[in-house]
Amino acid sequence: MNPARTLAMAGVTHSVLMEHLMADGNEAAAILVCAPSPGPRDRLVVRQAILVPHDACPVRKPDQIVWPGSYIEDAIEVAEPEGLVVVLIHSHPGGWLQFSRVDDESDHKVIPSIFEAFGHCHGSAIMTPDGAVRARLYYPDMTSRPVDLVTVAGDDVGLWWNDLIVDGVPAARPLAFSGGMTNELSRLAAAVVGVSGTGSIVSEQVARLGFGSVTLIDPDKVERKNLNRILNSTSKDADMGVAKVDMFAAAIADHRGDGVALGIADTLGTREAIETVGQCDVVFSCVDSKEGRMYADLIASAFLLPLFDVGVTIPTSGNEGKVSITDVCGRIDYVQPGGSTLSDRGVYTPEGLRAEHLRRVDPEAYRDELAAGYIKGIHEEAPSVITLNMRAGSALVTEFIARAFPYRHEPNRNYARSEFSLAACDEENYSEDEFQTKENPLLGRGAAEPLLGLPQFQLPKKAAA
Missing domain, CATH: 3.40.140.10 (Cytidine Deaminase, domain 2)
Structure with missing residues (x-):
């Protein structure tokens, strides 16, 4: 229960x-x-x-x-x-x-x-x-x-x-990867923000690990161009324009039963999504936008939630018209409330948020659109990145397990960020102490108005009363 x-x-x-x-x-x-x-x-x-x-x-x-x-x-x-x-x-x-x-x-x-x-x-x-x-x-x-x-x-x-x-x-803590872990997860609520390439893989793991409830947040619909990287999606879903969260909630219901998955077909920047995530126990951020990461960051601070954020990219270089891959890499960040935030770590910046907004309102900004995709410098409608996403999605959920059911030889504090390079066959880890932590006025704010301290979420005075 x-x-x-x-x-x-x-x-x-x-x-x-x-x-x-x-x-x-x-x-x-x-x-x-x-x-x-x-x-x-x-x-x-x-x-x-x-x-x-x-x-x-x-x-x-x-x-x-x-x-x-x-x-x-x-x-x-x-x-x-x-x-x-x-x-x-x-x-x-x-x-x-x-x-x-x-x-x-x-x-x-x-x-x-x-x-x-x-x-x-x-x-x-x-x-x-x-x-x-x-x-x-x-x-x-x-x-x-x-x-x-x-x-x-x-x-x-x-x-x-x-x-x-x-x-x-108190009872002894369950062992990681055991039936005891599954039993405990059945009493916890997880939120997955972004149910596309990486997010669908994370959602699949979270559901099959046995979380008692799984909240899925994504505004987009299934399209044929992303069938090669969204788990459980079908050509029928694409032809019918089914919301990604509805598609995945139905897939979870097929093996877990009704009532486990809740889908919100909207961005995280809505009151409904914010308040719903604030009711959860852990947040997995799998978005491809800086604004989405900002909202996840703010929610984690206000509602004191452990936040796990993932990003993948494939940088390229060009020489005499020939494009080549320079790396295939991923990043996993664990953010603990009161520690360094995604903003502190430079995952998003005011300049980046502004540029993203301009790109959204000016779809003709082709050069900027190129920089927003998986493969930097190449416009790919359907990039074949499911293997990269699988690697990153697994690392993200495994990081949660390492925190809630510790098994590492070293303290978890040493793994606030992990970055891997498939090109270099290398992984680097960064301690929480390597990041500067700024004062955080949102810490423990909860649902105080205005929500997340943002004026756009201020309820009218009558409604707030």
Whole structure:
């Protein structure tokens, strides 16, 4: 069953909490200010962590903490204007991932005071030395519901399931490529943006790996010129002008059944697409446009989603009228919220976005159109690139598996970007630390208006209210 309630945080936030809450073997406390996401799933994203200083707590022991209420007042001041959710978190240094009787009593004394100020939902959480987090949400009548899943998108993708915690001990993580991995994926939601050459290959893998739901986003229809590289497409689909997402959703239904795949036949730059992706657990970006990558980048930051982006190209050179291939290459980027973005890494730039817009509104710009294709410098209506796409698509999904079910000999942090050259039979990897990370005001913004901080998505005042 897919989780109804999820708490998501960035890896950088999780690291700060770990350092503070596990400082010295005594309990410590912090407050999470979280942004809600549009339903139907109740998905909270941690926007800010307010740390309660150790020396401000009159009592700190391995199994007890008393901390001043003034920090809750600070959190209320931050959260109330936007109707955000306040989650009180403290550590259990002994490693017991279970709410104690003392925790229950404390919540019933403290949380009603937050409801007196504002809100319809607030919560509490605990963290153990292994980084595991367990949370629950309270409602104004002080009934509570467990948070089904806590996710952390960092160098690794952390997943803690409430129903797999037995006697205060989380279940062991499933092995990569095992049936246990399949079982866990059946409870997660994936979004694939772009369902063409590379995207159809990624969608096929995601569906057959067993993701519980697969959201497909692409505005285009199947054409005969791309039948040689879009999996599951047929000449009938091309003749009928079937939307790529509808074609692929039907293919998934044939082997997975109805209700797994959702198709949105539009660009990612729409409110419906943005809000739907914000409900997912992981995003695979397989677009061939800078604007599409920009939206995926912004969504990952706002909704704290792990983002996996792929690009392929075949550069050429010309000499005396003869064109030759100089390389056949691909790029895989893993973007963790709070780390370097695709923008930070130069995957798209303001200049590139502007040039792309001009090319879109001026279809006669033939020279620019050439630069937009697979083979740089040659206009190919139906490039034979399915083998290259297979290589890149497999690397993209395998990168996700390496993050969620770690198996590498080296830390995943060393593989923020991977580039391969089939011409040189070579692969290079780049660490997260090799990229400059700029301040990111979108981090943990959630569905706050205007959506993604962009004026074009601002709801009219009446609708926003």
